[in-house]
Amino acid sequence: MRTMIFFAAVTFLAASTAQAAKPVTEADPATPSVAAWRTSQHPTTPHRAAPGPQGGPVSFSNATAITITDCPNPCPASGQAASLYPSPIVVSGVTGVVQRVSVTINGFSHAFPADTDFLLVSPSGRKSVLMSDFGAGSPGVSNIDVTMDDYAARPIPSTVTGNTGVPFVTGSYRPANSGTTDLFPAPAPASPYTYTLSAFNGDAPNGTWNLYIIDDANLDGGSISGGWTITFDDRPTPPAAGDILISEFRTRGAGTTPPGSDGSADEFIEIYNNTDASITIIDAIPGADPTSPTGAGWRFAGAQGATETTFLVLPQTLSTAGPIALPPRGYFLVSTQPTTPSPAGNTYSLATYPTGTGITASGSANVSVNPASATVGFFPDDVGIAVFSTAAAVTANRLDSVGYSSVTNADYKEGTGLSPAAGIVTAGQHSWIRKPSGNRLQDTGDNAADFQLVSTTGATIDGVASTLGAPGPQRGPTMTAYTTTSAPIVHTGDFAMAIIDPLQPSTSAPNQVRDPTPVTNGNLGTLKIRRMFTNNTGLPVVALRYRVSKIPTLTGGAASPQGDYRVLNSPTQTITLTDTTSVTGQALTVQTPAAQADGGGLNTSLAEGVVTTTAPLANGASTVVEFNLGVMVEGSPRFHVAVEALTVPPQ
Known part of the structure; x- marks a missing residue:
């Protein structure tokens, strides 16, 4: 037969x-560049664009050409200042606070762009490095227009291994920086610096904005033939429920080292961009100030019963890396990396998935959590998990949630919830995955209907019939470089x-x-x-x-x-x-x-x-x-x- x-x-x-199924996507359209407008008038005269939905972008330019002088040999630690240092733009007539600002370098040429460093300083003194040690190397760029915008679909390309074939051409890019050692000669303000344009959110826009440019290595020089443009615009519509989905997670696992680990802390949470546009992890509250004590970013939170018991605020930038963004139909991964029990070690067992390819399933950009308890992990077993597009647990900004049936807080569970009420407490190679539904991810608003337990044994685990399969956590592209990891x-x-x-x-x-x-x-x-x-x-x-x-x-x-x-x-x-x-x-x-x-x-x-x-x-x-x-x-x-x-x- x-x-x-x-x-x-x-x-x-x-x-x-x-709502696409994991895995489902389509060719990802490039995010439209923030428009830059040049003017032959006085260099700080604004040229206004057509109004947008909330009033539209407004731009100010300084068209004076800038020579990027090659740094001498030996090159001083603070680099070689450009011919116009700083290059100022006077902004006036903009109402309200900064919600979104972008910078366009007009006519950028350099034989080794990664030698150049750009520092933007606002009238109030906020200061952010927009590009440093990124921009690729030889053969360089010639007369390209580079818009730096936290909401761009891609980061400025790097010179690191894995970027072969990634061109640096006219277009819109997220700021990118490597390290904390950038020095700018006076009169530039000293560090510490921030590393996103969103660092200016909530600031007053009017006054003199200064752009400081240096070359920090010898052998190559360059120029900016058309000066630069600063654009103020309304923030994009923040992501809404359904735009981001929790696609896979577990609160226990198998564990590897240290010896004797029961896997209780072997945890991960994978989220999925369920749209065709890049989504930047910036607090969804307009005008949020990421330099304030509460910061800005997204909240990953866990609840037991009716009460939130733990949370992690994922900032808009990690260290000096640059803005974090999820590519269209892409993933972001948070994983465990506990430091206890003794001897200190990593009990997360999937960091090398898949083995031997250079691709990892450790937390995206090393977003790993050291839990307070090595036997419980960073989430309790009977958890309800919620992702908010704000640093605070604001119900209106909840993007998605999944929880066990014992969770009663509506923000941390959808519908019936998962079984058993006490959670999966048996260590093993298993995970909860969101079910496919045709060519989509199933999202009915009921966790019990939408999620399925898979395991490498296909056994019944804590009363739940698992399906033979495997956990498959996925991390997305890094926020600062196109790489093949x-x-x-x-x-x-x-x-x-x-x-x-x-x-x-x-x-x-x-x-x-x-x-x-x-x-x-x-x-x-x-x-x-x-x-x-x-x-x-x-x-x-x-x-x-x-x-x-x-x-x-x-x-x-x-x-x-x-x-x-x-x-x-x-x-x-x-x-x-x-x-x-x-x-x-x-x-x-x-x-x-x-x-x-x-x-x-x-x-x-x-x-x-x-x-x-x-x-x-x-x-x-x-x-x-x-x-x-x-x-x-x-x-x-x-x-x-x-x-x-x-x-x-x-x-």
Whole structure:
């Protein structure tokens, strides 16, 4: 009897308001640049743009050209001041406080842009480094217009490994900086500095703004032919409920070191940008002052019963890195990194997922929490988790929440809540994942309906029937650099899928092969599904994997009614087609940790290791892979995967 199986990539959904399934995304459109307007009038004469929804942007320019003088050898610690130092712009007639400010460098040329440092100082004396040690290196830039805006979709490119192919061209970028050692010669104010433009939020806009520019290394110089422009604008509409989703989490795990850890503190929370635009983590309250004692950012909070018991405010910037932003359809990860019990060590067991690729599943930009209790972690077992787009727990700014049924605070749970009421207290490799619903993430407003427990054993855990699978936390691109340490995000809609042999039906060899030979985790043999995927992202892909979003497998220790299938590795192989030609099927490997001794299942990811930074899959190129499923119980299953790709630049 021939086993029939339905296989399809998750359907691509284009609507920007849709709640996409993990993993689901589309080609990420670039965030529109904040417009810059030049004027031939007096350098501090404003040129106003057409009004926006709340009154619109207003810009002021100083068109005087600036020579970026090469630093002598040896270069002093404070660098070489530019020919106009500072370059001033007098702002007048702007009402209210600063809500959003951006700076455009007009006609920027330099043989090694990372040598330049830019410091902006407001009339009140607030001071922020906008670009330092970033901007890439040789061959440099020529006459580009660079807008620095905290709400831009991408950071200024870096010179670090992994940025190959990322150009520094005219466009809008988030500020980026490396380190705290920047020195600017007098009359520039001394450090400490902030490192975002949002640091000026709440400040008075009118008065003289000064831009200080230095070159801090010898051999290369440059110029700014058109001076610079400062633009004041209304803040974008803050994210709302449904724009950000908690897509995966756990409050216990397996733990690794130190020896004897029970995994109680092996925790993570993954959030997902459910929109087609970059979202910057800035407090959603207009005019919020990030330099105030309460700061600005988003609140990750946990509650027990009716009371919030713990929280973490994720600031808009980490150290000097630059503004934190979530790319369209991208992820952000907070993980545990406890310092106790003794000896001090890291009990978080998934930091190296997936092993050997350079991609990590540690907290995004090292956002790891040292919990007060190594046996409880930073969230209690019976927690309700909420994410707010403000530093305070403001109900109107709650983005998403998930909690166990014992939680009674409405901000920290949706609907019925998860079982058991006391939470999952058994250590193991498991996690709660948000269920896919077609090509979307399910978000009905009821946690019990929307989340599913997966584990590497498929057993019943604390009374909950888990589905065989694996935790798969994903961290997004860093906030300061395009690098290949970011996790791939779903580009299912940007990859065309086809059978490998158009002369045969999809369920016949060589497109699908049923091999009865028993294998480990396939007592009844294997089902091999072969497909060709074509990269239509418009960009080279440097990491490629496939995540299982639907599979009939072990649940609660028993096979599902549709059968019991396990995801296995597949080898590199030559596959002969009907017309006697052949294609090469590339190897797929189940990604670990977590180790999956019983085979992969729901949320398991498979890596196509042949696609790397040195051997990218070019735009328009195709690849053939085999999904090798071990058959434990025969059935008529539906098997779905989604394509996750890391492009250069990441998007």
